[in-house]
Amino acid sequence: MPAGRSQSFPWFHSSRQKPRRWPLALRFIKGSVHAAIVGPLIFYTLFTVLIVFLDDHLNISLGVPSNVTPSLSIVVGLLLVFRNSSSYERFWGGRQDVGHIVSSVRNLSRYFLLCGPNDSDEDRQDTEKVVKVLIGMLYAMRSSLREDWGVPHPDEDPDYNSLLPPGVQGHEKWGVALPLELSFFIEKYIRKGNKRGNFQAPQASMLTSQLNAIVDAYGHMETIMLTPIPVCYQIHMKQVLSLYCLFLPFSIVDDWKWVSVPIVALIAFTLYGIESIGQEIENPFGLDRNDIKMDSIIQDARQEVLVLLECWKQGKEDHFI
Structure with missing residues (x-):
């Protein structure tokens, strides 16, 4: 951690804080695809022998x-x-979608806190609730993309549960994604601000566009998750790799004799490793080391917005101007 930084800082959770103990060239377990290619590697090595x-x-x-x-x-x-x-x-597209969603949450939170209907205590409570719902949408999208359905119990995930509107049950068992349901709460707040005159028509339209951008980005992430590489391509890829690695020993045995064994093993290790990397990153929303660090990104966004919300509740929003 650079000097002068303590407790927390922007991107505290999503940035790397510990130096690597081993060079990446010497890493064979954590973060690698070696476990997935051990079977083919052993097979082609023994076949070459x-x-x-x-x-x-x-x-x-x-x-x-x-x-x-x-x-x-x-x-x-x-x-x-x-x-x-x-x-x-697909990996980079998913990461861009996460970034766009976080940016929209930042924009909407800032606008709601400074320009929303905040004349009465009830209005301020509604503003606080809708800002928390914005952060809750991040959690809901993460859980939905991991097929973790339903509203979490307070004991299971208190950070997530505390952000949801009181009494929300979710309708995922009827086929409605929770992020979409939460977007209704935000749209309702925008309409309220428009009727009260806090948001003029162009402003309300801009806020709705920001909300639409969140839903659109979430839809794109759903597309990435639900659209695997076509099976015909995967079949042919496996068959061509197998054919090549099976043919290779016959083409070099006369020249290399027993040296053919490590040569084939090295080539199989390289080719199947590259193919396994493609499989590893094609759905980047899980919990593997090579997936997008959604939990860390959400934690940073939560910290950022909740600090601003707390200052707003204490009447200290001028400190950010």
């Missing part, structure tokens, strides 16, 4: 012309490039 053993002990050569391998290499390379680029595009 068998081919080299038979080639050494039989009177016939199992080697084949090596000029076929470059053609297969081009095909495998193109498939892997497309696979990983499309997966990273």
Whole structure:
């Protein structure tokens, strides 16, 4: 942590605070895809051992012309490039959506606190409630994308539960996502401000556009989660990788003999590792180390907005001007 920073600071949870103990090149467990490729790696290594053993002990050569391998290499390379680029595009698109949602929550919170209907105690309570609902939408979206349905019990997730409107039950068992339901509370508040004259028609329209941006970004994240890579592509990808790794020992056994074993193992490790990375990041909303750190981002946004809300409740909003 840089000097001068204590307790908390912007991006406290979502920024890296601890130096890495080991270089990434020496990491084989946490954050890696090695566990997913152990099976194929062992299989192709043993298969190559068998081919080299038979080639050494039989009177016939199992080697084949090596000029076929470059053609297969081009095909495998193109498939892997497309696979990983499309997966990273989904990852980056999901991260951008999270950023857009947080930005909209910031904008709406600021506007509600400074320009909302706050003439009476009841109005101020409504403003506080709607600002908390904005943060609650972040939690609701996170839970929905992880298929964690329903309103949490206060003992299970008090941080999340305390942000929801009193008595909200949720209608997810009827097919209505909780983030969409919470957006009704916010839209109702905007309409109230418009009727009371706090939000003029252009301002109310702008606020509704910000709310629509949240719902649109959430819909895009749903699309990423619910649209896997087409199965026909996955099948062909697996088949081409298998064909290449099975053919490779025959094409190098005459030249490399027992050295073929580590060569094939290294190539299988590389190719299947790249393919597994694509699988790992194509749905970035889970709890894996390689997923978007949604919990940390939400914690930072919550801290940010609640501090502003507390200052507003104490009449100290001028300190931010």
